Amino acid sequence: MNFNETDDNFSCYIPSVVHYRYFAASWGIVVVIVGTIGNLLTVVAFASDKKLQTKFNLLIVNLTFADILYCSFLQPFSVDAYIHLHWRSGESFCRVFGLLLFVSNAVSILTLCLIAVSRYLLINNTKTFERIYSRVGLPLILLSTWAIGFGCFAPLWTTFVFVQKVCTCSFHRTRGRPYTTILLVFYFVIGLGCVGVFYFLIYRKVKKASKALDQYKIKKLSVKKNTALPSTGIxxxxxxxxxxxxxxxxxxxxxxxxxxxxxxxxxxxxxxxxxxxxxxxxxxxxxxxxxxxxxxxxxxxxxxxxxxxxxxxxxxxxxxxxxxxxxxxxPTKSKSSNTEFKKVTKMCFMVFIFFVVCYLPFIFLNALDAKNLAPQILHMIAANFTWLNSCINPILYAAMNRHFKEAYKNVILGIFSRCRARR
Incomplete structure (x- = not known):
């Protein structure tokens, strides 16, 4: 492949990645299809099922919109770049792509923080949860995640360029320093670290409650055994x-x-x-x-x-x-409520874990390879692995939450029944 000097700035072609590009493009197409269908299904299920229309699930929907922005709108351009090993959408849209890419990641991390905080407040201080996540407060909080995302990365507008080693648009590695370093530390270290801390606090609280409940059951059983029951029945x-x-x-x-x-x-x-x-x-x-x-x-x-x-x-x-x-x-109702709380919290924790797992290889590789000595194909593999994050969440919801699973099923059956009716 021959490119002129201008095109070379938007080319990621090297002989070692010629064959890999087909795998990357195929993987990208799967992410687009699965992610778009799954995330749109989540939004429709929330809008159509009253059982899902809770304050907490609004946070899930906000996370879903961030995933839709990435996998449905941005991902097709990445697939096109890998197929041709060349960015064909122009310099201006390259900057738009880079900005929206990092806004999507920022909103996802901030929403994961809000989810962890909300789960902790539910077991630690319900009144505070009701005050913060009120009908007026919650929409403002959700809008603020997008405002903060745009506010943080808009100043980097002139630094968004085509990065050849990952064949996509991102900010320049050195132009935006130290501001870019501060942002990455804030979101990927402090932000995700705070999420981990809150889930640890939830784990301690639930474990303490389970231990207290076990002690109570033993005490209750002891009382029943020691209670005298005369022939009168009292x-x-x-x-x-x-x-x-x-x-x-x-x-x-x-x-x-x-x-x-x-x-x-x-x-x-x-x-x-x-x-x-x-x-x-x-x-x-x-x-x-x-x-x-x-x-x-x-x-x-x-x-x-x-x-x-x-x-x-x-x-x-x-x-x-x-x-x-x-x-x-x-106690049956109380026990079922506790079980439901644990299941939902476990689901949210798995969403967080998958986010971290998807981005850790990419973050570590870029941190360790400051001199760009690692093979380009290794950088591409790490970057392509992050795509999984935008399509995996609906699968987790369906697998770990019966309400979402039932809502998905009802939406799909409704679509099929309407198609049959039209025929």
């Missing part, structure tokens, strides 16, 4: 066992938990050591603050005058009230 005494404050947001209020272990629904006894002539009472406190008093008697002592009729009459009154209040099945 325990001699109900011990109040407070559920440990795990600090984990479950989405279930305390009034929905098991009555024997909640802070609102308690059963207490009075007069356990009183004289036989003193009437004894069972007091039931409801979650609405109402107090109901029922007559009761202690365990029958052998040789004591029979009061079976009186006792059985009282039991008929007490038993229904106790069964309704005490046997409320709340």
């Amino acid at each position: 325990p001699g005494q109900y011990d109040r066992v407070d559920e440990p404050d795990s600090g984990v947001y479950t989405g279930v209020s305390e009034s929905q938990n098991d009555v024997p272990v909640s802070h609102e629904n308690t059963i207490s006894t009075e007069g356990a050591n009183s004289a036989p002539a003193t009437p004894k009472k069972v007091i039931v406190h409801s979650s609405q603050g109402e107090t109901t008093t029922y007559p009761a008697t202690p365990k029958r002592v052998i040789g004591q005058p029979s009061q079976g009729e009186t006792i059985s009459t009282d039991l008929a009154k007490v038993k229904p009230a106790v069964s309704k209040k005490v046997m409320t099945k709340g």
